[in-house]
Amino acid sequence: MENLVAILGAGESGVGAAILAQKKGFAVFVSDLGKIREKYQKVLSDYEIEFEAGQHTEDKILNAELVVKSPGIPETAPLIVKLREKGIPVISEIxxxxxxxxxxxxxxxxxxxxxxxxxxxxxxxxxxxxxxxxxxxxxxxxxxxxxxxxxxxxxxxxxxxxxxxxxxxxxxxxxxxxxxxxxxxxxxxxxxxxxxxxxxxxxxxxxxxxxxxxxxxxxxxxxxxxxxxxxxxxxxxxxxxxxxxxxxxxxxxxxxxxxxxxxxxxxxxxxxxxxxxxxxxxxxxxxxxxxxxxxxxxxxxxxFKGVEHRLEHFLKVHGIEFVNDSKATNVNSSWYALESMHKPVVWIAGGVDKGNDYSILKGLVTDKVKAIVCLGKNNAKIKEAFGDCVADIVEAGSMEEAVRAAYYLARNGDTVLLSPACASFDLFENYEDRGNQFKKQVRNL
Missing domain, CATH: 3.40.1190.10 (Mur-like, catalytic domain)
Known part of the structure; x- marks a missing residue:
């Protein structure tokens, strides 16, 4: 099909690219290997843009003259490799x-x-x-x-x-x-x-x-x-x-x-x-x-009011302050968070480790952290990194468990800090979901 723009990924950027491509007179096909959120399905339907979810119809995509891919799809994905081999340009929505x-x-x-x-x-x-x-x-x-x-x-x-x-x-x-x-x-x-x-x-x-x-x-x-x-x-x-x-x-x-x-x-x-x-x-x-x-x-x-999920001082419960820093998806972000804390910290950390080196946090953790609650499917690296400088390290399988554990470990005047230093995709949709669940569980205390 001539003048076809194929769009891989139907999140905010993919749907936006589809609307612009259609407006510029291209035939448009949107393909997402995962689920497409309802609000985006509705937008694509309203604009009468063809889309599929749960699969990539390769015959169709490999006939596009241009492919716009979601930033979440790596270059090593088999379909991207095939597109590159055919010389079809693959670009970002931006x-x-x-x-x-x-x-x-x-x-x-x-x-x-x-x-x-x-x-x-x-x-x-x-x-x-x-x-x-x-x-x-x-x-x-x-x-x-x-x-x-x-x-x-x-x-x-x-x-x-x-x-x-x-x-x-x-x-x-x-x-x-x-x-x-x-x-x-x-x-x-x-x-x-x-x-x-x-x-x-x-x-x-x-x-x-x-x-x-x-x-x-x-x-x-x-x-x-x-x-x-x-x-x-x-x-x-x-x-x-x-x-x-x-x-x-x-x-x-x-x-x-x-x-x-x-x-x-x-x-x-x-x-x-x-x-x-x-x-x-x-x-x-x-x-x-x-x-x-x-x-x-x-x-x-x-x-300026600051950013939700970034060192967001959320609530005090019985003198314990709860801080939502769910947006800290890497070690350096958590370094900033810990560096700005002035009271004893119960630190909720963990998630999908992206090859993290926790050694830069050691000094801060030794000085400021009294207990760590690990929130992730694989917490071995966190326990190994801080086992000798924090007395209490406990594991939690859900945000509810993590917030409760942190609450029991903290005392009046302490801070409970959610600053994961990791991506969120093992237990949550994204860092916003993780931060919102944290706030919900703190409200429930």
């Missing part, structure tokens, strides 16, 4: 949507802090009155918005998997927060492959574009030295601010950009903790590219 918009894009990636920085940047631009869309790993599908909403600027959170499927796409403003080992199972356990993937955020940039990056991150700094970078480099860190760039002086963040200087006390930032100073600086620089006034920027950085 790449596909980028072909049909001339809106400006702020693209944010990094191993940790992406969602917070993306939502904060969106918050700043929206409050300043820009016609701005939120897309990528958060918000609504980029393709769907390009098809139906037409924003002037998009703030897009990009994972390495999305970047892998992007070729001609160009970010007007690229933000790279940090690079720590994550998803190494998808990158042949080679850190350099993962680093290269993150640096794809710079592809096709010109001298008119901006590259905002953390100068305190050793991996990022070393990689920049190896590369020719065309765009305007704007580093940020906890030292003095360069020009252009951002830094901290006498407990104030300073941002220098385009003959403009912005400054505000770090105590006035709505997001506290060292990692959030980085996130606030990155969002601040990105916003200043779009000429946001200093007063507006200051106000937005001080009234």
């Amino acid at each position: 790449e596909f949507a980028g072909r049909y918009t001339d809106a400006k894009t702020i693209c944010i990636t990094g191993s940790n802090g992406k969602t917070t920085t993306t939502l904060l940047t969106y918050h700043i631009l929206q409050k300043a009155g820009l016609n701005v869309g939120l897309a990528g790993n958060v918000g609504k599908s980029f393709a769907w918005q390009v098809a139906e909403e037409k924003h002037d600027v998009y703030v897009i959170e990009l994972s390495s998997f999305q970047l892998d499927g992007m070729y001609d796409f160009r970010a007007d403003v690229a933000v790279l927060l940090n690079i720590t080992p994550d998803h190494l199972d998808r990158y042949g356990y080679q850190m350099q492959n993962y680093v290269d993937s993150k640096f794809r955020i710079l592809q096709n940039q010109t001298s008119d574009d901006y590259f905002i990056y953390c100068d305190d991150d050793e991996v990022v700094k070393q990689e920049i030295e190896k590369r020719e970078i065309a765009s305007v480099q704007v580093p940020f860190g906890l030292g003095a601010a360069s020009v252009p760039g951002a830094g901290v002086q006498e407990n104030r963040i300073i941002i220098n950009l385009k003959q403009n200087q912005f400054s505000m006390s770090i105590l006035d930032l709505s997001l506290q903790g060292k990692h959030n100073i980085y996130n606030s600086m990155a969002a601040g620089i990105a916003s200043m590219v779009f000429q946001i006034r200093n007063e507006q920027l200051r106000e937005s950085l001080s009234d």
